[in-house]
Amino acid sequence: MKKVTNILIERESHPAKVGPRITALRESLGKxxxxxxxxxSLDRSTLTKVEKGEAGLDIAVSERIAYIYGFGLDFIYRGELDDxxxxxxxxxxxxxxxxRSN
Structure with missing residues (x-):
């Protein structure tokens, strides 16, 4: 079970996957x-690293995004559009x- 969980988390929550979602989220908001x-309340250089997939997104920051903009954590970390x-x-x-096309 542990191997399956690690594969799922690594695949969907990896910074390389989360970064483009954050960029798309920001751009869809016109920000x-x-x-x-x-x-x-995130340092601008940290946001750049997150969007490039060079750094992970802290859960507290994700919670602020969810609260302020209504995007759920399932979208941010798993890509679920229902969120x-x-x-x-x-x-x-x-x-x-x-x-994706770039």
């Missing part, structure tokens, strides 16, 4: 890196697809 980082505000889903998917 600059600076304004988004400030709104969630995204309905009115932002289409825009978010466009940004995710654009990131």
């Amino acid at each position: 600059t890196k600076a304004s988004f980082a400030d709104s969630i 995204v505000p309905f009115e932002l889903r289409a825009e978010l998917v466009n940004h995710l697809n654009k990131a």
